[in-house]
Amino acid sequence: xxxxxxxxxxxxxxxDRVFEQMExxxxxxxxxxxxxxxxxxxxxxxxxxxxxxxxxxxxxxxKTGMRAGPTQVMRSEHVExxxxxxxxxxxxxVKDRDQTLGLAxxxxxxxxxHNVKEEQMLxxxxxQALQGALQDLVGKVPGFPPPGR
Ligand SMILES: [Fe+2]
Ligand SMILES: [Fe+2]
Numbered sequence: 001x002x003x004x005x006x007x008x009x010x011x012x013x014x015x016d017r018v019f020e021q022m023e024x025x026x027x028x029x030x031x032x033x034x035x036x037x038x039x040x041x042x043x044x045x046x047x048x049x050x051x052x053x054x055x056x057x058x059x060x061x062x063k064t065g066m067r068a069g070p071t072q073v074m075r076s077e078h079v080e081x082x083x084x085x086x087x088x089x090x091x092x093x094v095k096d097r098d099q100t101l102g103l104a105x106x107x108x109x110x111x112x113x114h115n116v117k118e119e120q121m122l123x124x125x126x127x128q129a130l131q132g133a134l135q136d137l138v139g140k141v142p143g144f145p146p147p148g149r
Pocket of ligand 1 (some may be wrong): 052074118
């Protein structure tokens with residue numbers, strides 16, 4: 001797999017695993033565990049969004065000249081996903097099982113649709129357009145591996 005697709009898709013998978021663990025903790029009313037896992041999910045998801053918004057998207061826009069295209073759609077979906085994440089956190093905070101599971105389902109469905117668009121369209125386009133510019137992502141995207149290693 002090409003480096004951008006590989007790195008960002010792996011973060012999607014990692015967040016999905018934490019989400020599933022959190023959902024199952026809520027299902028068995030283990031709220032202490034649910035809260036810990038929610039905090040991890042929230043931190044990882046927000047870091048991923050910020051790596052895209054601060055690192056990948058601006059470089060994509062610069063190299064392709066596409067400033068009003070896919071990156072704008074993805075940014076606006078992040079706004080909605082952040083809102084859902086926040087509301088899910090509030091529901092976890094008051095230990096409201098039905099509310100948490102309902103919001104979790106909405107969040108996860110929306111997130112999967114978002115991730116599919118990135119993995120099938122945006123990341124492959126970025127892998128093409130940024131072939132010579134991967135070094136520019138190092139430092140702007142925490143953990144992104146230096147090219148050639
Ligand atoms: Fe995204
Ligand atoms: Fe993403």
